[in-house]
Amino acid sequence: MDRDERPEDIVKALKSIVGSQWVLTEETAIEGYLRDETPEAIRPHPAPWVVLVKPSKVQEVSEILRLANSRKIPVFPLGGRTGLAGAAIPVKPGIAISLERMNRIEVDLENMMAVAEAGATLGDLIKAAEEGGLSFPLHPGDEGAQIGGLIATNAGGVRAVKHGIMRNFVKGLEVVLPTGDVLNLGGKLIKNNMGYSLLNLFIGSEGTLGVITKAVIKLLPKARYTVTLVIPFEKRRDALQSAQLIMRTGIIPLALEYMEWEEIERTSRHLGEAWPAKGKAQLLIILSEFTEEGLLQGCEEISKICEDNHALETLIAERKEEQDRILRIRSNLYTAIKPYVYDILDVTVPPGRIRDLMDKVDAIAEKYGTRIPIYGHIGDGNLHAHIWKEEGRGLEFANKVKKEIYEASRSLGGVLTGEHGIGKVRIQEAHLALGEKEIELIRAIKGVFDPNGIMNPGTIAG
C-alpha cells in the first residue's frame, strides 16, 4: 500500500498502544532513523512519510503488527542503523519500529548464555558479558549495532574466524509474526533438532519475516591470553601466502585480517593516531588461547611462517590498551574511506581463492582506470572492495565496476555478499548468485510468514 498521506487514525491507534510520546511523526525527530551507514550515493531514499514507534515490550510489538497487518501497512523493523546495504530503510510509507527501549540483557553464567532484547547494542552485550564473567567474541564493526539487526543480517566482522559468525551464537529467538503471534524458537540450548530450524530462517532474514524482539546468545568464558599481531609485507602475495599457511597449522586465530598501507594510514590520520607498522600489505591477527604457552607458541609459529615469506617485521601488541587501539583503527577503516566511495562491497569466495579475487579486482581497476581499495576478513574469504568516486563519473560507472567485481567473485565460486546482505541495494544483481528457483522459494517462504507482504518490503523476498 502506498499512501500519499499519513493516516491519522493509524497514528492515534499506535499512540494508544505505546503511549503518545513514543510515536513520532515530525521529520526532524525521525530523520536520523531513516538512514543507515550505506554510502550516500547508493543509499535508498526513505518514503515521503513514516511513523516511528518505540515499543517497550513484546506485547506492544505484537499489537503494532496486528494493526499494521489488518490495514496492510508496511512495517520496517530498525536496528542500530549501522547496515551497509540499506536493508532497514523504510522505502515505502508505513511504520518504522525502533526497539531501542527494549534493551535489557541478562547474563546466565551457569548456562553461559545471554538473554538480550533486540534493542540492546553490541557494545552493551560485550560489556554485559564481561561484567557477568564471560565474553562475547564477535566484533562486527560498529558497537552501536543492535542485537536484532546483528541477527537479522547474520553479521560477521573481524574476530569471526575462531568461533564463527552470528549464526553460530544465536540459540534462541523471540519473534513476532505479522499476525501478532509471538514465537519462542530454540532456547538456552546448544543442540535442538525439533523440526525445521525456523530459528536459522530468521537469522539473515533482514526483517522480512517478522520482528525479532529477544535472543538467547551463547557466550564464552573470558579470554585468558590474547595478543594482537600486525605483520607488514612488501608484497601482497607474501601476506596472503602466509595467511593461508597459518590457517593450515591448526592455530585458529580469533581474527585474520588483511589490509593495505594506504587505507590503514588514512584511517589512523582520520582518528589522530599513528599506525604502528609500515609495509604495503599487512596482516592483523588476533590470537586468543587458554594457556600462555599456547599463545607464545602460536606467536612464534606465525612469526616464523611470515618471516619465511618475507615479512618485514612482526609487531606484537600484548597490552589491552594497545590491542584495543589497533582494533579501533581497523574498525574505522570504513568510516575513513566512506566519503570517498560509491559503495563498499563484501564479496566472498572460497578462502583459498582470495588472492585470485584480489588480482581480478586489480585488473578491473586497471581496466576502468580507477582505484579499488581493498581489505578484508581473509580468514573467511571475505573481501571489502570499495568503488572510488571518480570525478565526472557517476553511478553508471560505479555499477559497471560493481558488476565486474561480482562476476569476478562468481567465477571463483563466490557470492556477492558474505556479511552485509542483499538488503535494498543488491537486488538488481542478486540473480548473479541466486538461481531463479531459489528466489522463487525465498519469496514463497516469505509468503508463508507474511502473506500480506507488510514486513520490510523492497527486499529480494518481495
Add this chain to the structure above:
Amino acid sequence: MDRDERPEDIVKALKSIVGSQWVLTEETAIEGYLRDETPEAIRPHPAPWVVLVKPSKVQEVSEILRLANSRKIPVFPLGGRTGLAGAAIPVKPGIAISLERMNRIEVDLENMMAVAEAGATLGDLIKAAEEGGLSFPLHPGDEGAQIGGLIATNAGGVRAVKHGIMRNFVKGLEVVLPTGDVLNLGGKLIKNNMGYSLLNLFIGSEGTLGVITKAVIKLLPKARYTVTLVIPFEKRRDALQSAQLIMRTGIIPLALEYMEWEEIERTSRHLGEAWPAKGKAQLLIILSEFTEEGLLQGCEEISKICEDNHALETLIAERKEEQDRILRIRSNLYTAIKPYVYDILDVTVPPGRIRDLMDKVDAIAEKYGTRIPIYGHIGDGNLHAHIWKEEGRGLEFANKVKKEIYEASRSLGGVLTGEHGIGKVRIQEAHLALGEKEIELIRAIKGVFDPNGIMNPGTIAG
C-alpha cells in the same frame, strides 16, 4: 497415495532411468533397507511394498523425483539407516532411494573443504579428510552413517563440543526438489548472506523437502596433540560439578561425555574389552590442541578441578590406539544396551541444568519402579535416557515414562530431541516442545517445496 499393489509401470520407468539391476523389489533383497537402528519395540513398520532404487548420479535422482511427483508416489531418501527415530523408514508404499553408489569424496586442501556425495559414509569422510592432510572432527556414533543422513538429521554425537555439530560444518548442498529441479546452495564458502538460508532449512529436514545429493563440508587442519581422559567419581554430582567448572575455564574440549559404570562396563564386556577405570560416575574428555604445552596445561587444570571435586583418579590415554579403543567402547554404549530397551531418548536442556534433569529422571525411575540408564554429551546439555524393557510391562508403560522424561526436560527449558530428530517416533509428543503455530509454519514451508507431499511422508512436516 496408498496403493495395494506395486504399479509395474513405475518399476519399468525406474529401470529405464537407473538400469534394471539398480531397481530392487524382492523382499529378501530390500528388507535390510527398510529398518534403521531405532529399538525394535517402537520402530515403525515398513509399507507392504517398496521399490528400492540406487541411482548413480544427480540427473537420475532428478528423473526419479520428477516421475514420482507426476504420479504422486511417496519417496523415501535413505541414508546409512543408523537413525534412532525411524525417520528414513518407508511407512507408505513408494520408492526408497539409496544413494550408496553416489559416494565420491574430493578433499580440497587449499580451501580446507570436502565435497562429498550423499552416499559416502562418515567413515569414508574421516578417512578421506585424513588422507588429504586435514581432519573431520565430528563423530556421531556409527561410522556407517551416510553424509546425506548426517545432514538431514543435523547429527551431533561425541566430539561436537569444540567445533559444533553438522550444521556448523555444512557449507554447501546440492539438493533435488520433488519437481526434479537441482539446487546448488552455498558453496566452498565460510560466509554467505545471499537471502534466507535454504541451506540451513535442509539441514535437519529429515528428507522431507527434497533429496540431498552432495555436500560441501568444512574440514579442519589435522589435530596435532590430542589426549583422552577418563575420570571416575563415586558421586554423580561431583562429576557434573567438575564438568561445569571445566567448561568455564576456557579450555574447550573436543568431547565432554558423562557415563555410568554399569553401562560402560556392560559395553566393554559386550565388546570383549576391559574398561580402564572404576567409579559409578565417569567423565570422558577428549582434548585437542595445537601445542603440546597447551594440551598438558589443559590436562593439569582438568585434573586439578576433578581432584578438588573428589575424583578417584585421572586416567590419561595418549597413544592413538588407546584413545581409539576408549572412543570405540563409548560409541558402542547404545549397541550394547539396545536389546534391553524400549527406547533411547536424547532430551536436551540448557547445559547448566543437566544435573537437575538427571535428578528428575532418577525420580521418574523410582516412581515407576524401573531403571533408566543414562549417559550423554553433557558439554552440550544432551542426555541419553533409556527406557528399560520391564517384564510384563509393555509399550503403554514405556510411553508413560517417556512422556514424563520429556516433560522433565521441558520444565527445565529443554526440548525432546537434541540430535536424533522427531523422525517418525516422536510426532505424538512433538507438541510438548513445538507450538501449534510452529508446526503450522513447518507444514506450510514443507508445502512450498513439496506441494504434493511426496517426500518422506509420515513426519511432523506432514
